[in-house]
Amino acid sequence: MFRLKLSTDPLWAELAQQNIEEVLTDHAFCEQKAASSAISLIAHFPEHTELVIEMAELVREEMEHFQRVHQFILNRGYQLGRERKDHYVNDLMKMVRKGEGREKNLLDRLLFAAMIEARSCERFKVLSETIQDTELAAFYRELMQSEATHYTLFIKLARRLCTHEDVDARWNEFLEYEGSTIANYGTKEHIHG
Numbered sequence: 001m002f003r004l005k006l007s008t009d010p011l012w013a014e015l016a017q018q019n020i021e022e023v024l025t026d027h028a029f030c031e032q033k034a035a036s037s038a039i040s041l042i043a044h045f046p047e048h049t050e051l052v053i054e055m056a057e058l059v060r061e062e063m064e065h066f067q068r069v070h071q072f073i074l075n076r077g078y079q080l081g082r083e084r085k086d087h088y089v090n091d092l093m094k095m096v097r098k099g100e101g102r103e104k105n106l107l108d109r110l111l112f113a114a115m116i117e118a119r120s121c122e123r124f125k126v127l128s129e130t131i132q133d134t135e136l137a138a139f140y141r142e143l144m145q146s147e148a149t150h151y152t153l154f155i156k157l158a159r160r161l162c163t164h165e166d167v168d169a170r171w172n173e174f175l176e177y178e179g180s181t182i183a184n185y186g187t188k189e190h191i192h193g
Contacts, residue, residue: 004118004119004178004179004182005180006179006182008123008182008186012126012186013126013131015188015189018189021076022189024069024076025078025080025081026189026190026193027191028073031063031065032083034113035059035063037113038062041055041109044106045102050157051157051161054153054157058150061146065146084190086192088182088192089192092112092115092116092178095174096109103161103164103165106158106161106162107165107167110154111155111167114151114154114171114174116192117154119192120147120192121144121150124143124147125144155171158171
């Protein structure tokens, strides 16, 4: 899927199944962070009208996902816990070039977002196929499709806005790096854990 170099270990699905409350809280904050990231792209690159329009819509959609996950939390008698650090995302952020020009930074930020969406989509697929709660399984199937469109949106924007860069070559570098990075995760019931 998405040419990811390493698939999720089935152990992660077992861990997630054992602590749905933790998965839901972590997931809610992943959605909030995705919305914040889209806002940040608007703030840093306002000269790209297409980017601003697409990110504004994405913010709305990600916050809708946050609300839906929060409602699942409430419906199950849980409470939204505190935000969890996402070490996977922090590790991926190391790929984003700074100080090498706006276009390189924009490209990397778009590919960084695409990578997170691709891995999230893959994790949602795993959850939709393994989670015993049928309502949540259906929800994660739906979100899997949504995350796939987000992934393609970021790749499309990279190709349209970063015309002086070799987007495919840089995407391959992200894939290689992510493959070695995700190998260090899968032991926590977090979306990227």
